[in-house]
Amino acid sequence: MFFRRRSKYNLAVTVILIFLGFFVYNRFLQGPIHPPEPVRGPPPKEGQQHWTKHEYNHPVDSYLVLPTKYSRLPKIQHDFPRETWSQRSARVKKQDAVKEAFLHAWNGYKTHAWSRDEVSPTSGGFRDPFSGWGATLVDSLDTLIIMGLDKEFKEALIALEDIDFTITRQRDINVFETVIRYVGGFLAAYDLSKGKHPILLKKAVELSDMLYDCFDTKNRMPQARWNWATSLKGGEIHPGAATVMAELGSFSVEFTRLTQLTGDLKYYDAAQRIMNELDRAQETTNLPGLWPKFVDANSLKFTRNDFGIGACADSTYEYLPKEHIMVGGASDQYRRMYESAMEPIKKHLVFRAMTKDEDQHILFSADVKANSAKGPVTSHTYSAMHLSCFIGATIGLGAKLFNRPEDMYYARGLTDGCIWAYDVFPHGVMAEDFKVVPCDSMDSCAWDEKKWLNTISSDSEYARSRVKSEKLPPGVINVHDSNYKLRPEAIESVFYMWRISGDQFYQDAAWRMFKNVDAITRTNFGHSAVHDVRDDEPVKKDEMESFWTAETLKYFYLTFSEPNLVSLDDYVFNTEAHPLRRPTSSR
Structure with missing residues (x-):
């Protein structure tokens, strides 16, 4: 009995000493946080003006009201069983490998491009494609929190004080990119840190108040590529006659959350006016249920004939189920819009690719042309595009949220298609855009090498020479864009399918993808x-967009985390992977 009591006493003393050690280290030995000095760019141009508040040309008489009568939404995440010790050990090792990759990229940015938009990862320079406001810094704030990098997060918080949104070298500001990276980054960090750092919300409001001027048009549709100098001078601005669909329809998640946190209705109002116009037009386009990839936002005409869910359209569809969650199911509008889009997506866009993996349903999404709402779809482009790989996640989320279990076939198939695309290329990394052979049937599709070669060229010898010279994997007939741009869309869907289904296949696929990407991209x-x-030694482009640390590595990390870390039942991810607190959860 004496020895047992002494053992418990020793254990208690040890725990206390460890706690005191951590306290002393963090309080006294770690020392004050000193972020690095900003990397300076060229001096401001002489006479360059600063943004200031001014009168609107087209003020809003009254704001649309944010619905707040929340409903109880279905559970999204799988009920994961308790893992064994060996399972946890293997998972944590993979998670640590992703964290090391993030720190490698972050330290490169911190040393060579601190406060600039992006580091040039090969040369050690920097780039400022997003107004020079520290895109990587802001975009990565929530990743720092999620990975438990407290010191790095504190350094970043201090650096935020120096970001001046009132001045930029950009002639036009891409409002969509600014909202998803900067506003989304601030809000997610604010939500994840439970509101402990007021500067995060302050900066989100500061930037959003400036961006709000892009909506100062006659019809309140934004000038998506905003000439802010014209607005500053009090000039009239107009929405674009060929506005990218994704740049028009992807404000709702961020601006709704901003209204929820501040109580200021103008943000929700700005986004909701757009969505009401999309709702009005949805069944009147040349492919009812879908919107063309480009729209005349000035006249609100949706008459173009190009349709797809990849480049130029993607996040508009992604935000339909996510905004339903963000308003707590208080409005049925987004469910209805999502379901209206899903039918033509399944009927006209999703196709099965002919591959050697006949037992797998390898699905992709085509681009199509439709010249009349009453006529048939006139042509298909059977491409596999990395930007389209998000759709597995969106459909999986919608299947759970809206009780559409039959749609999980499409969610899995589209996610599996992107995993297949990684696996079949020489380094295990998917090309940006390539064409494949479509199957005649979604139900069965036997591999036919002759058909594959004949689709490449009617001359079989020439077809074989192209397969060899262009390193075309079986089933691929043309590589339109062979780049890999550090994109997150494939791992995004893999993460969602892992969290939704609990199928180990997806976590295993994520590990293959991570190792292969890290191997060919590290500098x-x-x-x-x-x-x-496809090159034996792929040539580096000296570009590392902020979404590498904001999205791609975050999704890899969360795929190997414990499932309750940023649960899909507590957060909504914006299209830049910034998790925003769901309104039914506590702030």
């Missing part, structure tokens, strides 16, 4: 996009 100062994933 001295981070990770670089590459020119051609």
